[in-house]
Structures are given as structure tokens and as C-alpha cells.
Amino acid sequence: MMITNDLTKEQAETRKDQIENIKYQITLYLNKTDLEYEGNTIINFNYKNTTNRTLRIDFITTNIKSLKVNGHLISNYKKYDYWIYIPVSELNIGPNNIQIDYINKYDNTGSGFHRFVDSEDNEVYIHSDFEPYDAHLLFPCFDQPDLKAKYKLTVTGPKDWQFIHNTEIQTESIDGNFKTIIFKNTELFSTYIFALVVGPHEVWEDSYNNIPLKIYCRKSLAKHLDPKNLFEMTKESFQFLENYFDIPYPYKKYDQIFVPEFNFGAMENVACVTFTEHYIFRSKQLYSEYLSRSNTIFHEMVHMWFGNLVTMKWWNDLWLNESFADYLSYYAMSKGKLFPDAFEFQFSRKEWAYMQDQLSTTHPIVGSAEDTADAFSNFDGISYAKGSAVLKQLTYYIGEDKFRDGIRLYLKKFYENNTVLEDFLMCMSETSGIDMVEWSKKWLETTGVNTLKFNLDKDQCYIEQMPSETNHKIRDHAIMYETYDEKDGKISIVESNKIIISSAKTDVNISSSSKFTLLNAQDHDYVKIHFRDEELNFIYNNLKNINDRFTQRIIWGNLWQMVRDNTLSAIWFLNLVEKYSDIEMDSTVLQEQMLQKTMSIKSFYLINDYRELWSNKLYNLAYKNLEKNQNDQFQISWFNLLLSCAESDTGLNDLKAILNGELVFDNLTIDQEKRWNIVSKLCAYGDSDYENLIITETENDPGDLGDKRAFMCRVSIPDLQMKNQYWEMFTQKKQNHSSKYLTYGMSGFFWYKQNELLSKYVEKFFDDIINIYKNKDVHYSSNFSHILFPSIMNVEEMLNKTELFIDQNDDLPKLCKKSLIENKDHLKRRIKILNSQKQTTTDTDMEVLI
Ligand SMILES: [Zn+2]
Structure with a gap:
């Protein structure tokens, strides 16, 4: 053994x-x-x-x-x-x-x-x-x-x-x-x-009431840090949390330290929270990045009560730490002045949960953990994003005040102690007057995500609830719905209500004449929504007239889930992006709901015939929009798409011209991060001048971050001999380089463009993966397995090889096996989507295919 x-x-x-x-x-x-x-x-x-x-x-x-x-x-x-x-x-x-x-x-x-x-x-x-x-x-x-x-x-x-x-x-x-x-x-x-x-850190000081606050980071990055903003977030969070929990901050000071080569986003050490340096922004970021950093600050502060003061007894109840920190951080932000739109971003974060909850390795929110290896693997989309979403659903189900009172009771009762699921349920039952045991069985102790679909039978409206493929579970959902009508080109809400959906088919008293019904408006529930064809047509024709940003996000997010479920064509989604993205007024909807998903579709969900076609189309779309000189949030989003789709000679020449300053777009700063992104791409696509490109940027960016980016560029170069050397580095048992350095390199290894050159690495991956898990720590192994799984290769072939490898090795380290099964599940989903495209390539009416 x-x-x-x-x-x-x-x-x-x-x-x-x-x-x-x-x-x-x-x-x-x-x-x-x-x-x-x-x-x-x-x-x-x-x-x-x-x-x-x-x-x-x-x-x-x-x-x-x-x-x-x-x-x-x-x-x-x-x-x-x-x-x-x-x-x-x-x-x-x-x-x-x-x-x-x-x-x-x-x-x-x-x-x-x-x-x-x-x-x-x-x-x-x-x-x-x-x-x-x-x-x-x-x-x-x-x-x-x-x-x-x-x-x-x-x-x-x-x-x-x-x-x-x-x-x-x-x-x-x-x-x-x-x-x-x-x-x-x-x-x-x-x-x-x-x-x-x-x-020898740089330090900044402030205070909140009697609590001394300090922020630290290493000297060479101090010029990029914005401590004033960070203190402001910290104070807003303290003010909300002390009041909400009705327990003063339990420790004597609060330090926040940005540390190099950190594995997670942050860690809630008592009064001494550590953060990844990715949160020290060296360049202008998208709004979602600022919000996400603030969310992490709030999240770690919630832990001072939830996790540090009252702690789960064992790692199977990790959700008692993470689900609460995840949910209450968004909740607290939504009640503050700095990021009142936080719940819109929690909606996006749920995609992580939906993805993970549909894998065969999913687990209930109240997980199992036989040992600390299981504990590590529980730090996932279920313990964080699903747990958080389900707590939001619970708040809507029993009411905000009762939920808060349950939390207060729990923290006071178990002050400095350890807890299990039953302790939480007891407190919530007491304050809500509802027996939480049944609710817990349905939501916390089972896996899977339900899907809701609004339907009509003659004039009777009903809502179908579909179970997750694997567990046939139907749940009680507290949701809000909205119905919409269109008049003279204007779209307005005609009806909005809270209802409880408890069975597979629930008759509802909703007007059958309205043009569009949105289930789970305001996103209180953990559920996917599938739209009927009539609703898809409505969306296709009227999306721009729906003014509410959160509603727009919810529509786009569910269309994306339909694409992933293969109930909506990826091409239809891309057509919709093409139709609406250049008139979208909100940069966060554009970035998160349209362009990010577009890039995922281009990378994973298009057959070869379409991939090149869409790459060019999207490249032109990005270029055309960059020329409009909108504000920097739009410009960064469009630049990211341009970079991702620059694959033709014209595209690559444009990138080089952007790097040299010959091609300039207003309101877009080509900062060091963007310069590195361009150089990586040029290296990967065989630019003969790669050595000079890398040397120039290394001189522009001295220090370890530049070294790491330069290493990633070198690994990207399509030269088999060099690739062999780097693979050796990644798989060596003893290493002088830090795990972080090597992980940067791994990210440059596989490029779609290089799939023929790198075909032998399918075998190499399977030859080495077991030893990686045996010899390396969990973080490194997990990165190796995720980043270096050759997902760019032929999907059917990869699926066969992965299945065979799992079958032939019954003694796989368990985290290794879990990761391979997840890779296998992703491939199966892709194959379904790709096969449906193959069947429709002859269809001339493809453009409007639903
Ligand atoms: Zn946490």
C-alpha cells in the first residue's frame, strides 16, 4: 500500500x-x-x-x-x-x-x-x-x-x-x-x-473603531498596490458583519498580507489573512476583477466568525466554513455602497457549481471526507458556489430576518467550538419555525441541479421541474417569476410573483398571453432554466429592449447552460452574440455573458469546419468594435477577444503592430500584462523573432513575474526538442524551481495550433500522471492534471484513452482518478455538442437553427 x-x-x-x-x-x-x-x-x-x-x-x-x-x-x-x-x-x-x-x-x-x-x-x-x-x-x-x-x-x-x-x-x-x-x-x-x-514588507496602517488594520506586500510590488481602496472595503465589511452577526470582531487586530506564489485566492488565518499577489493589479482591470478582489476581502472577513471562531468538526462539513463565507460576502457587499451589484456576479459564479454538479464526481454540499486528501478535493465548486447559492435560496425560502437570526444563534451557541450539520439545522429550525431536516435532505445532502421550464398546455401554464441526470431528485424551489409583454417596440414587466415549485409538474396561475416568462428572476434559486422555442425567438428579436442588467445576465447565463446541455446550438448563441454585442451598453454583460462564453465556445464547442470560420468572424467583430473607441472596459473586453481569435496571418501581423505601437486603439493601454499575452501568442504561432520578443519584454519587466511570463513564452514555442526539455522539468521528482514558476510554464505547453506537433504527449501524459500524484503535493498534481491534460487533441481518441487508462489502473491515487474522471466527463459533453454540429453542417438553414 x-x-x-x-x-x-x-x-x-x-x-x-x-x-x-x-x-x-x-x-x-x-x-x-x-x-x-x-x-x-x-x-x-x-x-x-x-x-x-x-x-x-x-x-x-x-x-x-x-x-x-x-x-x-x-x-x-x-x-x-x-x-x-x-x-x-x-x-x-x-x-x-x-x-x-x-x-x-x-x-x-x-x-x-x-x-x-x-x-x-x-x-x-x-x-x-x-x-x-x-x-x-x-x-x-x-x-x-x-x-x-x-x-x-x-x-x-x-x-x-x-x-x-x-x-x-x-x-x-x-x-x-x-x-x-x-x-x-x-x-x-x-x-x-x-x-x-x-x-522586509512595505506596510500601510489604518483602523476601524478600536481594531488596528494593516496591509502588507513585498517592496517591489508596493507601487502597484492601492491600500486606500482596500481599507475602504475592509471597513465596509467590518461595519456590516459586526452588526449582522451581533458579535464584535473576536480578535485584536486585522492584518492583510499579499504573498508571492500563493496557491489559493486567499487564506483566512486568524487576524492574519494572506492573499494571492494576483490581486495586486499591475494594469487596468475589468470591473469584475475589482469586484472579485473585494469579494475575497469580504469572504475572508466572514471567516473570522464562520470558520475561525466556530469551526467545522471535520472536513466533511467544510461547507460550514466555505458556503457561508461565499454567500455572506456577496450578501454583505450587496448591502453596502461599494459593490451593491454583487449578487449579479454571484450569478456568474454559479456556473462553477452547475459545471461541477453535473460531473460524475460531484458530492452533496455536506460532503464526505474519509481523510485529508478528500478534504483537499472538497475545496471546489460545490462547497463554495453551490453551497452559497443554496444558502441564498434558503434565505428567500424562510426570509432574510429569520435566516440572520439563525446565524446569530449558531455563532453564539457554538462560540469557539466545533460544529456539525445538525447544529446548524437546529438553529435555523428554531428561528424559522420550519423543520429544516427535510429541507437539508433535499438540498444539502443530495447532489445535482434541477432544470425548470415554463410551458403551456392549451391555456394552462405549468412549470416542469427536471431532475439531474444522475439522481432523479425533485426539490422545493422558492422562485420569483416575471412575465413580459411587448408594445410598440417596448418591453415591460406585466406580472411578478414569488412561488414555490415542489413537484415535477406544477400548474401556475400565470397569464398565458404574455410574450415571455422569466423563471428565477433575481436569481434566488439554484436551478437552470431552459427556454421554449417561442421564448428563444422572443429573446432573439427583443433582447436589446430588456433594460434590466441582471435580467439580461440571467437570460444569457441560461442560454449558455442550454448550449452546454446541447439543447441549444452553439452557433445560435454565436449568432446572438454577433447580433447584440456591438450594441450592448453594459460592459459587464458584454464581457462575462457574451465574449467570455464566445471564447469558450470557440475553444471547445465548435467542429473544425466552424472553428476557423468563426475565429475570423469574431476577429473582425472585435477589430470593428475596438475602432469605436468606447471606454476602457469595452476596449479591454474587445482586445481579449481579438487576441483569442488572432490566428490568421493578418491577425498575427496586427498583434505585432499593436506591440510595436504601429496600431493604436484609443482608450486601450497596451500595458505589460497585455504585452506578455501578445508575445505568448506570437511565440506559440511560430514567430521567428521570438528570442528578441522575449528579451525585450524581460527587460521591460524585471523581477519574478517577468521571469515567469518569459518562461511561459519559451514553453509556448513550437519546437519539439524544447517541449521535451520542459516536459522533463514538469515531471522531475525533485525541483529547484517553485511550483508557481512551473505552473506558469505548463500554461504555455498546449496550443490548439500545435496539436499535430504535440501528439506524442497524449501517451506521455498517461505515462507520467500517476508518479506526479505520488511524488508531488496536491496543488502541483492538480495543476499538472488540469493544465497538461491534452484536451486539444482529437476528443474521441482522448476519451477512449482516458477510459482505458482508468479501467486498466485500479490503484490510481484517488485525487488522480477523480481528476481523470472529470476530464472524461468534459470530453463526453463536448462530443455530444460536436456531433450535433456534424449532423447539421448540411443544413442550409443553419443560421437560425435552435
Ligand atoms: Zn473561504
Whole structure:
């Protein structure tokens, strides 16, 4: 059996029975140059001995210098790769302490204790990142969420560094070039939200009431950061959340640190939140990016209550952290001044949930997690986007006030404790007066997304509810509908109501004479809507006259779901984009609902006959619109489409002219990010001058971000010998490069244009994938499997190969298997859509095909 670094639910339960009342005293010695650091940890705890099993301490380290139990050096402990076993004979019933002196290596995976050298100024930055199960990469511990502890941290390091932890500094003493910081004792919390970030960061300060606020980022990126905006969002969020939860912020300060080479968007460490540097915008972004960054700030703040103060007992209830943070962040924003349109973007985020919930690997919101590998895979569209959507549905179902009161009760009742599903249901039942058990069974404990369709039988209107393909489940849906009529070219709402849909066919009292009925108006429900042919015709002819932006988004979003479900032709969708995109007045609808989906259709859902045709058509559409010189939001959106569709000689020459400044569009700044995007594309399409292009941009953009983009460009070059070398790099067991650097490179490997050149990488992928999962951390493996799966190759062939590989290898690491099954599902969906296009290529009436 393969030994992997996992903790099972059962092992966690055993340990929970063995010990209680845990305190860690952690001392670390860091310097700028070494690749290793020294540490000393004293764990104080009460031993209960209810099981008489050895006591497991989770710990990955290079070298244990000494291990003492209750003051005595012992040698009869067992050290394995990932943990230490302490014999029962060494422990007392009651209080114990274990002291471990050790030497450890820094990590370069983004997780654990990650060390980063800024190539622009040679400064060193180190951050911790532990969720779900990596705290034991920094210090020996009982690394599970329901063994909450208090921590006392002392760190010695270079005197010009910042030291940022979950609590404030208690004392600081300088000795030569070093200083020693003793932090105040922490509150009680789980190991995965412990944090230490160090380095010569730039810092900005502000406050909210009595809470000191700080923002940090590395020096070389400080010029791009906008702390004023970030503080403003932070304060708006604090103001809403303290009031909404009716519990003051439970910690003493609030720090937000942007850290290099981070794996997630952000991490909610207690009072010491870390963010990806992608949120430091080096160029003008689309509005949706600013909103999404703000959403992440709100999301992490919700976690201070939901997750940090009250924590799920085990990872199967990850939704108790993530679904709430996801939903309440949008909710809080929608009640504020900065981004009151946040729910429109939650609607877009649901696409992640619909996609994932229709894969055969989906799971209920209340998931299962046998071990920490499952825990990792639960950080997905179900725990976040679906959970969030279902909580929005619950709010609409029982009412906003009752929902809020249930939340308040839950947080007060389980203050500093751990919880399971039943605890939440009990609180919601109490405040709503509705038994939540049945509701939970239908929504939280089953998989799948329903589809609703408005229909007419003579004059009787009814709503069909269709189950998910895999589970035949019908649910209770609280929705709002709107009916529309058209008069003299004007479209107006004639009726709007809240109704509950409970069965497969629900008769409804809606006027049968109206031209168009929109189900799930305002998007309170988690459901897909399929339109009838009459409604599709109405949309085709009248979309521009529907003024409400949210309604427009909902219509486009559901058309997209119909394309994915193969109930609407992708060509029809593209025709609609062609018809309306250049008169669309709202840049967010244009970008998210039209052009982004158009680019996905072009990449995945068009047969070869159509692909080139549409690429050219869309290129011309983008060019024509760029010439209109609309504001920068439009210009960025159209530029993205232009770049994506530049495949002909003319297109590539235009890109080069844009790069050289010979072709200029008003209100469009070709900043460094766009320059790199152009150079990647030119490299991939065989530009003979690639070496000069890359050197010029590297000079324009010194530092690690430029290095990473340059690496991606080099990997993009269509040269088999170079590709072989890079593949070697991606698959090597030991790596000097950081995972992030390699991931940038992976993104340049496959290009549709290069599918013949790269055909041998289908076999190579399957040859290497198992070892990647065996030898690399979960983040790297998951990136490898997603980015380097050769989805540009012939889809039928890829499907056969993937199915065969899964069948022939029964011992696949489980996350590897899950990823391959998901790739297989995506291919099957594509094949269905592509086959339906093949059947209609002879149809001369194709343009209006529905
Ligand atoms: Zn979260």
C-alpha cells in the first residue's frame, strides 16, 4: 500500500478521544540566506488514555535533534516520513509536555512554510499556508480542526524584517543584525489557521473603531498596490458583519498580507489573512476583477466568525466554513455602497457549481471526507458556489430576518467550538419555525441541479421541474417569476410573483398571453432554466429592449447552460452574440455573458469546419468594435477577444503592430500584462523573432513575474526538442524551481495550433500522471492534471484513452482518478455538442437553427 501524507477521519476521532487542553509554545530561528531553519516546539496537553493507542503527532521535518517527554529525552518513539508515534508508556494520565528540537527545510510549493526570493531586489519573503493539513510542515502538532489550541510564538530573524502572526507583538529585542519577537498569546483556534509571515514588507496602517488594520506586500510590488481602496472595503465589511452577526470582531487586530506564489485566492488565518499577489493589479482591470478582489476581502472577513471562531468538526462539513463565507460576502457587499451589484456576479459564479454538479464526481454540499486528501478535493465548486447559492435560496425560502437570526444563534451557541450539520439545522429550525431536516435532505445532502421550464398546455401554464441526470431528485424551489409583454417596440414587466415549485409538474396561475416568462428572476434559486422555442425567438428579436442588467445576465447565463446541455446550438448563441454585442451598453454583460462564453465556445464547442470560420468572424467583430473607441472596459473586453481569435496571418501581423505601437486603439493601454499575452501568442504561432520578443519584454519587466511570463513564452514555442526539455522539468521528482514558476510554464505547453506537433504527449501524459500524484503535493498534481491534460487533441481518441487508462489502473491515487474522471466527463459533453454540429453542417438553414 502506498503511504501518503494523510490523516483519516478515524485517526482524528481516536486522537480527539486521547487528548485535550492543548497549548503550543513555538520558537523559530530564521535568517535570510539558509534554506533550512531551526525550531523548537513544546506541546502541553492533557492525556486521557481512553484508547491505550500510541499518540500520533503530525510532523514533517529534516532532522529531529532531540525529543523530550515530560522533561526526559526519549529514543523509543517512532518517526515516519509524516508523523511521530509516542509510546503510551511515556505519557502520564493528565498533564504532559512534549518538547521537540528540529531542523527543517523551507517549502517551495506555495504551501507549508514557503520561501521566496524576489529576483528584482534579492529580498526574501516567507509565508505559511496550512489549510487543510499542512501546519505540521512548520511545527509538530495535532493537525486537525477539532483539536483547537492556544499558541505562544517566539521568532528570531533579521532585524529589518516584519514579523506578522495571529496576535500582536508583546516584546521585541535587538541583538546585532537580528531581533527576537515574542508575540502575545493567541486565542483558541485550529492549527490550519495559525500563521506566520516574515520579510522586509512595505506596510500601510489604518483602523476601524478600536481594531488596528494593516496591509502588507513585498517592496517591489508596493507601487502597484492601492491600500486606500482596500481599507475602504475592509471597513465596509467590518461595519456590516459586526452588526449582522451581533458579535464584535473576536480578535485584536486585522492584518492583510499579499504573498508571492500563493496557491489559493486567499487564506483566512486568524487576524492574519494572506492573499494571492494576483490581486495586486499591475494594469487596468475589468470591473469584475475589482469586484472579485473585494469579494475575497469580504469572504475572508466572514471567516473570522464562520470558520475561525466556530469551526467545522471535520472536513466533511467544510461547507460550514466555505458556503457561508461565499454567500455572506456577496450578501454583505450587496448591502453596502461599494459593490451593491454583487449578487449579479454571484450569478456568474454559479456556473462553477452547475459545471461541477453535473460531473460524475460531484458530492452533496455536506460532503464526505474519509481523510485529508478528500478534504483537499472538497475545496471546489460545490462547497463554495453551490453551497452559497443554496444558502441564498434558503434565505428567500424562510426570509432574510429569520435566516440572520439563525446565524446569530449558531455563532453564539457554538462560540469557539466545533460544529456539525445538525447544529446548524437546529438553529435555523428554531428561528424559522420550519423543520429544516427535510429541507437539508433535499438540498444539502443530495447532489445535482434541477432544470425548470415554463410551458403551456392549451391555456394552462405549468412549470416542469427536471431532475439531474444522475439522481432523479425533485426539490422545493422558492422562485420569483416575471412575465413580459411587448408594445410598440417596448418591453415591460406585466406580472411578478414569488412561488414555490415542489413537484415535477406544477400548474401556475400565470397569464398565458404574455410574450415571455422569466423563471428565477433575481436569481434566488439554484436551478437552470431552459427556454421554449417561442421564448428563444422572443429573446432573439427583443433582447436589446430588456433594460434590466441582471435580467439580461440571467437570460444569457441560461442560454449558455442550454448550449452546454446541447439543447441549444452553439452557433445560435454565436449568432446572438454577433447580433447584440456591438450594441450592448453594459460592459459587464458584454464581457462575462457574451465574449467570455464566445471564447469558450470557440475553444471547445465548435467542429473544425466552424472553428476557423468563426475565429475570423469574431476577429473582425472585435477589430470593428475596438475602432469605436468606447471606454476602457469595452476596449479591454474587445482586445481579449481579438487576441483569442488572432490566428490568421493578418491577425498575427496586427498583434505585432499593436506591440510595436504601429496600431493604436484609443482608450486601450497596451500595458505589460497585455504585452506578455501578445508575445505568448506570437511565440506559440511560430514567430521567428521570438528570442528578441522575449528579451525585450524581460527587460521591460524585471523581477519574478517577468521571469515567469518569459518562461511561459519559451514553453509556448513550437519546437519539439524544447517541449521535451520542459516536459522533463514538469515531471522531475525533485525541483529547484517553485511550483508557481512551473505552473506558469505548463500554461504555455498546449496550443490548439500545435496539436499535430504535440501528439506524442497524449501517451506521455498517461505515462507520467500517476508518479506526479505520488511524488508531488496536491496543488502541483492538480495543476499538472488540469493544465497538461491534452484536451486539444482529437476528443474521441482522448476519451477512449482516458477510459482505458482508468479501467486498466485500479490503484490510481484517488485525487488522480477523480481528476481523470472529470476530464472524461468534459470530453463526453463536448462530443455530444460536436456531433450535433456534424449532423447539421448540411443544413442550409443553419443560421437560425435552435
Ligand atoms: Zn473561504
